[in-house]
Amino acid sequence: MRNCPRITDIRMETTGVGKQKLEEEDCLIVNSQVKFLYLAQNSWLDDKSVTMLASVCPNLEKMDLSYCGMVSKGAMEVLWRCCKIQHLDLAYLGYRLCQFQFKVNFEVPTLFVLNLSSSRISNEELSLISKSCYNLKELKLEYCDKITVSGVKLVVKYCKQLRMISLYSCENVSSDVIAWMVLTRPSLKKITYASGAVVGKRDLLLSHGCFAHWDWLGSKLI
Template sequence: MLDLRYSYDVSEEAVVHVLRTCCNIRHLNLTRCSRVKLRTLNFKVLKLEVLNLSFTRVDDEALNVISKSCSGLLQLLLFYCSDVTDKGVNHVVENCTQLREIDLGGCDKVHANVVASMVHSRTSLRKIGAPPGFDLSDTEKLFLHHGCYVS
């Protein structure tokens, strides 16, 4: 596990160097690391299972790169990532075939209707932190049927 939360001065280059060198990292916490987007991740990070990017400036381009380099992710936390949109979420859902949990709470640019498409297209999902505006009452049966908890 590498926990760099609140490391405001850590650079993207440093994180990428560590990931390249320490290939057994399974859990990476970059909460509030405002200088890191992981856009330069141009190699496979095969063992990374948990990635916390909450309160960072990660965007759709970065999520596309991350989803291709870290396709074995089980948990992706994007709480209050204001530059993430449906497009970036779709990259993750498409490429991270084992994804079990994603948190989109506070992601204002992600539409609430993306939740239903995630549940249908990625059956491995078991927990979704829904974006603002999601109303569970309308689709509660759908999510219970698929075994995915949405909060």
């Protein structure tokens, strides 16, 4: 970032980023050209390092922190410091931490795509996200077993541009909410859910231009 001022895309998945801690003077570097930063599966990366990277790259549009098990509230710093962020992948966020922190209590109008699959997110965090990231178009909540129908309804209510939501293997979200989502949010065009119960709602969904994907023992139905 210091020596390549025109670089826009950096991919360093599974490379040990974070093992060597960043120094405070590294924060003095600012590279406004970096738009895409992919750091998935870096188990040494922590909140402090992510915060410093967000300071260095204030114009980030897409960041991948999936499978970074030591990161939680650092992801909020990305949302706070990178005012142009549009796509954030946080799947398996903070899976190595005892305490999970991802409470977004400020507006992030630029964020369109958010992946929180397997992130231990609860209805409380989902409520804050729905009101702060109200321009979301795609939201993945796969394997989020702490969220319920009430949390999903908040997302559908406040995210008026929502086009896709994945609730695959969300054990505490009943498939009964699917019809309500389609009728409430006309922009919704794709729902992913792990239950054959979707089949009975197929005609309703199709009549509203929405496709429901479900997976049962590896077979998919659209």
